[in-house]
Amino acid sequence: MVKHTEPDQALIKMPSLRAVKAFVAAAKYQSFTRAAEALCVTQAAISRQIRELEEHLGAALFNRAGRTVELTAAGAIFFDAVQLSFTNISQAADRIRSSENPKQVVTLCCSSAFANFWLGPRLPAFFEAYPEIDINLVVTQNFLVMENGVNPDIIICKIAKTHEGYHSQPLVCDVIYPVCTPQYLEQHPQLRSLTGIRDGALLNLSPFGRSQIAEHVDWGVWFAYQSIDIKTRASDAPHYFNSNDYNLLIQLALAHQGVALGWNYLVEPYLQKGLLVRPVAEQLVHRETRHYLSFNEAKSRDLSCCLLRDWLLEQFASDRPGEFIEANA
Incomplete structure (x- = not known):
């Protein structure tokens, strides 16, 4: 005799995770338009998913005010709960990906000009020397305020002190x-x-x-x-x-x-x-204006981060020994 599993009411009553993701994005950016851009969907899709979520919960989650939206009391309660859950899910997924992927990822932040003219031509040599390291390159001119989710291991720019927790050394x-x-x-x-x-x-x-x-x-x-x-x-x-x-x-x-x-x-x-x-x-x-390499001190024991940092310093020293030595004097 086949034994049937009883319906899991807890899972059945769970709202759509897609709708919850749309809700978190809209609450985070206080805008359906920006939420749509962040999730690479249309604004109509965000509006529809949030409307379905509100119907599922039987409560309004946002107060609409022109182009911006604000959380209602119910929305604030729900956001606090789901944001923590999503953070836990994201961290667990990252740990699993890291354990399955033998390569180490290092995030490097620099300007567009530096990426195109200095770094780009040298990257093939780095890839050949360190095939076990993947580089996540973030190009920006705004080094003091990073995009959400961007936590560089290494920053190269003209600012000696960009963020707390980074050690900076002059380059050229x-x-x-x-x-x-x-x-x-x-x-x-x-x-x-x-x-x-x-x-x-x-x-x-x-x-x-x-x-x-x-x-x-x-x-x-x-x-x-x-x-x-x-x-x-x-x-x-x-x-x-x-x-x-x-x-x-x-x-x-x-x-x-x-x-x-x-x-x-x-x-x-x-x-x-x-x-x-x-x-x-x-x-x-x-001579008084220099470029700096800033290294995230929390990654001082991360071998991949240290290898990329040392490789960058070696490239500067070998390519422009006079300027590099003078800048580091």
């Missing part, structure tokens, strides 16, 4: 000079003088979105360091292109569209390959 100081392609310089020989560069097509790094940077150098600052006022630029000079995306500026320079300011540790490989040249010898050296 900034050395900044004009760069363009050899073809562009040949077509515009006047660029071999500072006034010629001033009156030429300039690709300028604007300060927008760069409030986390310790200092900002654009063409105005650079020329002022050379005792030249950018405001004396010829009225009939060609374009003065502004962008806060350094990657785009270098791509335009490589496409023969003008002269950009080159940060030495980023553009030196292009000079070595002959893709870019320095039309003049003048440069700006910011």
Whole structure:
């Protein structure tokens, strides 16, 4: 005789986990729109799932007020309970994944320019040397306020003290000079003088979105360091292109569209390959402004984190020994 299992009323009465996840996201961001973006679904889906959850519970969970939502008393009670449960589930899943995956993941945080020009070309060598380590790369310009869930093991930026619990050490100081392609310089020989560069097509790094940077150098600052006022630029000079995306500026320079300011540790490989040249010898050296590597002290015994940190330091020391030694003196 087959023995049937009695219905599990506790499981039957449980609300949909998908609906609960939508509720947690909406409560966390106080917005159905932001909750939808966080979960990669539509706002309509979030609204529908929360409405079904409210019907299941027989209570309103949110007070709708325009584009924002606020938890009701019932919603606050439910959020406290499910948030703790979801945290426990997430941590258990992470432990299982870690035990099943022999690779160790290290989270590295840096700027887009550093990722593209310095780190990217060197990563294949790291992957080959340390196949057991996976890198989770987070690109940002906002180093003081990280996105939720982002807890970097290593941060590389121009700020010595980003967060509590990190040990920072200097890497290099900034050395900044004009760069363009050899073809562009040949077509515009006047660029071999500072006034010629001033009156030429300039690709300028604007300060927008760069409030986390310790200092900002654009063409105005650079020329002022050379005792030249950018405001004396010829009225009939060609374009003065502004962008806060350094990657785009270098791509335009490589496409023969003008002269950009080159940060030495980023553009030196292009000079070595002959893709870019320095039309003049003048440069700006910011000895008091340095780039730092900040290491999460809680990971001081994590072998993978230490290996990536040491590898990064070795790369800086070997590529720019003079600047690195000077910066660490």
